[in-house]
Amino acid sequence: MGLNAFLIIFIKIFRTVFNASVIYFFIKAFDSGLCLSDGDVWIRIIGGFIAMIGVSLLLAAVAYFPKKFYVKDGYLIFMHGLLNRETTTIPLGRIHSLRTKQGIWYRIFEMKGIVFDTLASKGAEIELLLDESEWRHLLHLIDNGERPKIALETESKLKVATHIRQFGNQYLLLDAICQNHLKGMAILGGFLAATFERMNEFMDNNAADTIIDCAMSFYDGWLMSPLRLLLIVVVIYAVVLLLWTGRLFLRYSNMSMRYDRKLLMFTYGLLSRSSCRFKFGKVCTIWVKRNFFEKKLGLCTLMLRQALNVTAQKEEDNLKLYGVDLSSFFLKWWLGEDYMTESDIISARSGRGAFVHSFLPDLLISLIAIVFLCYFNAYVWLILPIVYLLISVVKGICAMRRSRIVLRDSCLVVYNGSFAEIENYMKYGNIEVVRIRRTPFTAFSHRVTLILSTPGSTFNVRSLSECEAMQIYDLLLLKTESLSKELI
């Protein structure tokens, strides 16, 4: 890691120090009780700025100099920490995913931040900052370290062909519009929460009162009619749609994929470029989602899941491919050309329990809302929980109809989803744990839940017939045993 890496660490630390101390410095600099001249105020500001740079340089040096890494005898070894000197050794074959990020500063200094995921990493990730040549060299070392010598010799003779595929931005935008935009509410919520926090800081914790006063005056002057409420909902939805689409576009535009038989390497992002590398043997699930609009337009959302560590288990850490339906391409790459022609060995469908599981939380929410509205005599608004409940019934029926598990020769498929159809493809060799769970109602309904867990995903197939579930359980263990031998 060179000087550029040090500069990036410095900028990151400076940003943290600046955010933490800027408000304090400005309050102190303009403190009216001190009666300072303009010159003194500027001296204080400049002094504070220099102090921040000094502290950041010191912290950057502490973070940078003890950080070393090297690859030796099939292990990636990195050392870090000044007071708590730690040496972490990762067998190259155990590295599951290798992610890079390239934000604005990284791009200016032509560096990449590299993060590894292994099954055992339960702590915070350690980022390596490398330039392009160092990154290529590390990739080469990892590739060589991961494959056995004989395989390497064979591959060098065969000269594995590498292909490049570009993904169109227009399909990304089209698919982004087809998604469930209510997820954008989370972005809007995060933005509003941050704004509220800032307002609170500058209003001596009176932001909530100010907002309530403002809302009440607005309510009094502009009495809420259903039409006006609808207008507000439409405006909020438009904002959410814009935020959601913009976020996806920023994150996934200009995507390209370099691939061969054993490796997929994605590079994506408009301003900040990221990359994600998937090894053939390390992918544990292929997730394919198609909602009504996607099906009509020939689009799909696809996710290749591999083991993620504790710090990267949020849904958004997974790379999602939005756009043209390329599921058959990826499934052929992972499962082989014959996966389409394989017949089902055994399959089982979920019963009414799947409906109950989907419907029950919505029913509780609706009942609470109904009680609340009745208490305040707002009977007109009862229409909202009733409509919500009706939608939940449809959602529950869809969830029950879609939920099933199918075992084939080379893979198993778990179908789920409610309004959207979701297919999860897994290889038997990736299954780590199988669990069967009964409920107090099993004695009457003879329905059980089958739980499957892989290094990067977990599935609950609810309300399966007990007899079919037990057959599947036994067959899964048998297949897992015989096929994981081949994987190893």
Added chain:
Amino acid sequence: MTNVQPNPEQRGKIEDLTFGKLNGKYRAVQIAGAVLVYSALAAMALLLLISDNIWWCIIAECMNIAVFVFNIMILRKAYLFKGYALREHDISYRTGMIFPKITTIPYRRIQQVSIEQNPVSKFFGLYSVEVVNGAQVLSSLTIPGLTEDMARQIKNCITGKLADCND
């Protein structure tokens, strides 16, 4: 590479498994654990005395006692239901009386095996075996209520199987 249709009949069904019982002292461990937990809850319920109405505290304590008695009553059944089974290729553990669960981990997927003791089980001279795998959830399976000999036997059996798998 072979691609023979697997036949679960040849291997034995999970329903037909005979689960090994946990040591009898484990019931005492469970009771001691329940006493500790419910005592802590009873102590916390005393904080309701701060409120003006003493009845809130009395109601909370009565509910706590009722749940404790119910828990003690079902502990015996829960103990009898718990069990483990080692087969040629996997290890299974059965638990949960109200929501019965059977969890199976193939030996080949096991990453780590360890023997553990907590202060309560140490007092009764019992051990537990923890089996860790690489799953996203259900990443560990703990078999409690084992004597030292039995815990070591299970650990040696699993590590032996792991060595066979790596060969």
